[in-house]
Amino acid sequence: EELVVSGVELDDTQARLTLLDVPDQPGYAAKVFHAIADADVFIDMIVQNVSTAGQTHLSFTVPRTQIERARAAAAKVVGASHVAVEPQIAKLSVLGVGMRTHTGVAMRMFGALADKNINITLINTSEVRINVVTDFGHGRAALECLRTAFEINGDY
Amino acid sequence: EELVVSGVELDDTQARLTLLDVPDQPGYAAKVFHAIADADVFIDMIVQNVSTAGQTHLSFTVPRTQIERARAAAAKVVGASHVAVEPQIAKLSVLGVGMRTHTGVAMRMFGALADKNINITLINTSEVRINVVTDFGHGRAALECLRTAFEINGDY
Numbered sequence: 473e474e475l476v477v478s479g480v481e482l483d484d485t486q487a488r489l490t491l492l493d494v495p496d497q498p499g500y501a502a503k504v505f506h507a508i509a510d511a512d513v514f515i516d517m518i519v520q521n522v523s524t525a526g527q528t529h530l531s532f533t534v535p536r537t538q539i540e541r542a543r544a545a546a547a548k549v550v551g552a553s554h555v556a557v558e559p560q561i562a563k564l565s566v567l568g569v570g571m572r573t574h575t576g577v578a579m580r581m582f583g584a585l586a587d588k589n590i591n592i593t594l595i596n597t598s599e600v601r602i603n604v605v606t607d608f609g610h611g612r613a614a615l616e617c618l619r620t621a622f623e624i625n626g627d628y
Numbered sequence: 629e630e631l632v633v634s635g636v637e638l639d640d641t642q643a644r645l646t647l648l649d650v651p652d653q654p655g656y657a658a659k660v661f662h663a664i665a666d667a668d669v670f671i672d673m674i675v676q677n678v679s680t681a682g683q684t685h686l687s688f689t690v691p692r693t694q695i696e697r698a699r700a701a702a703a704k705v706v707g708a709s710h711v712a713v714e715p716q717i718a719k720l721s722v723l724g725v726g727m728r729t730h731t732g733v734a735m736r737m738f739g740a741l742a743d744k745n746i747n748i749t750l751i752n753t754s755e756v757r758i759n760v761v762t763d764f765g766h767g768r769a770a771l772e773c774l775r776t777a778f779e780i781n782g783d784y
């Protein structure tokens with residue numbers, strides 16, 4: 473599978489909110505995002521995995537300037553003790569148009585971060601990208617190691 | 629925020645694997661996807677949320693025909709008891725080029741599914757789409773209700 477990666481990007485302007493242990497019942501996500509929309513919060517990534525024991529976590533990322541508004545809106549729905557805030561995150565994206573399958577790119581991307589001992593806290597993929605979130609402090613190092621792994625020079 | 633939704637899609641050809649309670653340590657995702665790549669498995673979505681108590685779940689979706697190969701490869705890394713397989717899923721995507729923020733689309737999408745009592749088991753967003761996974765049996769109903777909610781006629 474010819475790797476078709478065209479670029480690597482770092483966005484370290486966002487924050488992450490995680491709603492912990494929300495009930496996995498129809499309508500719950502709608503309630504949360506209704507409150508977030510009412511608070512006029514701008515959302516980039518939304519990530520939810522499958523539930524265990526009827527509960528799951530719901531994470532989303534927002535511009536750092538909107539974190540307090542987002543936290544207050546989410547707390548109204550799930551209760552303040554269920555809202556975990558990470559005020560600074562680093563989002564790394566590997567871009568590959570025509571990435572028919574994510575397997576090869578994922579292996580190389582996660583392998584490069586592993587070699588630098590950088591932990592992956594969130595993963596989300598799209599048709600043309602793989603996005604991961606790491607600690608804010610590892611953002612620059614993660615960007616450099618991914619540029620090297622995919623042979624992308626620093627002009628991007 | 630003008631909603632810019634251009635289409636709604638259903639893909640009910642995939643299966644989902646979830647690796648339960650994997651250690652949230654650098655290098656673990658690399659090991660998993662190395663094994664998956666060696667087994668020549670084709671991956672569409674990858675979803676991982678933040679960990680609690682040092683562990684997290686790692687889900688990915690594959691063509692239904694590759695589920696056994698994927699399961700065997702994953703079991704080699706995490707142990708068979710940590711691999712949960714959902715052999716049939718429905719992936720619903722709402723497409724919106726120029727979706728500057730996901731908030732409005734998310735609210736309407738999740739609200740429409742809630743009104744039909746359809747549970748959301750997985751969420752993943754990209755720059756131009758919001759993808760959710762529901763039970764396979766709800767795929768068609770979910771597609772119809774999202775077409776109505778976003779006023780997309782059935783020609784797509």
Ligand SMILES: C[C@@H](O)[C@H](N)C(=O)O
Pocket residue numbers: 494495496497498499500501502520528530746747748749
């Ligand atoms: C957790 C949340 O996504 C829930 N399953 C819902 O459908 O709203």
Ligand SMILES: C[C@@H](O)[C@H](N)C(=O)O
Pocket residue numbers: 590591592593650651652653654655656657658676684686
């Ligand atoms: C769980 C897995 O993503 C781990 N955090 C890693 O970096 O590999």
